[in-house]
Amino acid sequence: MSLIEIQNASIEFNTGKKKKNKIGAVVDLDMSIDEGEIIAVVGESGCGKTTLGKMIAGIHKPTKGRILYNEKDIFKLKGKQFKDYRLSVQMVHQDSYAALNPNKTIYQSLSLPLFQHKIARNHNQAIEILTEFFDEVGLNPASQFLEKYPHQLSGGQRQRILLARALSVKPKLIVADEPVSMVDVSLRISLLDLMSRMNKKYKISFVYITHDLGTARYIASHGRIMVMYLGRLIETNKIHEAIKSPKHPYFHALIAAVPEADPSTRSEYVNKLPLRSLDMPDLLNLPTGCKFHPRCPYYTEKCVEIEPKLMEYDGGLVACHYVQEINEKRQIQKGAISS
Numbered sequence: 001m002s003l004i005e006i007q008n009a010s011i012e013f014n015t016g017k018k019k020k021n022k023i024g025a026v027v028d029l030d031m032s033i034d035e036g037e038i039i040a041v042v043g044e045s046g047c048g049k050t051t052l053g054k055m056i057a058g059i060h061k062p063t064k065g066r067i068l069y070n071e072k073d074i075f076k077l078k079g080k081q082f083k084d085y086r087l088s089v090q091m092v093h094q095d096s097y098a099a100l101n102p103n104k105t106i107y108q109s110l111s112l113p114l115f116q117h118k119i120a121r122n123h124n125q126a127i128e129i130l131t132e133f134f135d136e137v138g139l140n141p142a143s144q145f146l147e148k149y150p151h152q153l154s155g156g157q158r159q160r161i162l163l164a165r166a167l168s169v170k171p172k173l174i175v176a177d178e179p180v181s182m183v184d185v186s187l188r189i190s191l192l193d194l195m196s197r198m199n200k201k202y203k204i205s206f207v208y209i210t211h212d213l214g215t216a217r218y219i220a221s222h223g224r225i226m227v228m229y230l231g232r233l234i235e236t237n238k239i240h241e242a243i244k245s246p247k248h249p250y251f252h253a254l255i256a257a258v259p260e261a262d263p264s265t266r267s268e269y270v271n272k273l274p275l276r277s278l279d280m281p282d283l284l285n286l287p288t289g290c291k292f293h294p295r296c297p298y299y300t301e302k303c304v305e306i307e308p309k310l311m312e313y314d315g316g317l318v319a320c321h322y323v324q325e326i327n328e329k330r331q332i333q334k335g336a337i338s339s
């Protein structure tokens with residue numbers, strides 16, 4: 001049984017007073033998250049990753065569709081039950097400075113949810129719980145950090161504190177939205193390792209949101225990837241399979257655009273896919289049919305007219321009318337190169 005099941009969910013935002021000013025940040029999305037699973041959600045800026053994350057965390061209510069948690073619709077949960085859901089799904093944001101109240105010490109900020117949700121009944125219990133999780137995230141002795149204000153800590157330390165805060169309320173799922181993008185490159189791996197450890201030790205599921213395929217591959221090495229384009233899920237599969245052999249032309253182009261430090265480790269898809277346009281369409285003025293067709297080198301009239309649905313292909317799901325033909329073409333090209 002899935003921990004969370006998202007069924008045909010959409011989120012629209014009004015960007016002006018008129019109906020035509022509505023944008024679909026997430027469109028008809030289906031997805032399930034299993035206990036202990038790590039899913040990386042990738043895509044270009046503005047494709048709806050954060051909106052999806054906030055929807056999973058119960059912050060944005062879908063304008064259509066449902067989110068089930070242990071088979072119950074979370075937006076039909078009342079009072080304490082909804083609060084419990086919000087506690088079970090924690091969100092860690094990229095900007096650790098904005099996520100912490102600058103006028104409160106770390107202890108004041110982190111003990112508040114513990115008291116609110118009766119996880120700690122007094123100061124000593126709160127200190128005990130926070131010390132345990134500060135140790136867990138490598139911030140020891142905890143006393144050295146608890147009395148500090150956010151500005152007195154480094155970005156890496158603040159991000160660890162956010163992870164300790166999330167852990168302290170014993171979540172089932174952490175939605176980590178670009179959690180390492182504002183941290184020094186040298187510290188990124190240790191934070192990703194920390195999340196992997198949390199996943200294994202506490203069986204916490206992770207939805208890891210990023211535009212960086214390298215960190216996605218690292219953290220979700222045994223998990224799944226979901227590729228989003230203009231609010232739509234366009235490809236999903238086990239991450240290794242997907243990166244080794246992307247199926248949707250957009251995902252192929254995304255992978256081919258990643259610079260590799262060691263060219264010998266490049267995947268066979270490193271050959272650039274010459275896109276017809278580098279620009280993303282405007283969400284207020286979307287193309288007809290397949291939303292990728294104005295950029296796709298393989299498009300036909302069918303793509304202009306009909307939006308493809310996700311369909312099973314080679315162990316994953318892909319939303320492309322010509323996935324089979326394109327894949328065959330690639331195999332032939334690959335054969336020609338290697339012979």
Ligand SMILES: Nc1ncnc2c1ncn2[C@@H]1O[C@H](COP(=O)(O)OP(=O)(O)OP(=O)(O)O)[C@@H](O)[C@H]1O
Binds near residue numbers: 014043045046
């Ligand atoms: N509260 C809001 N009101 C109106 N529009 C919004 C709101 N939140 C997001 N959007 C719009 O929805 C679209 C998707 O935004 P979202 O932040 O989910 O994308 P993203 O993939 O996370 O981007 P990034 O990687 O830049 O954070 C964008 O066009 C954004 O401007």
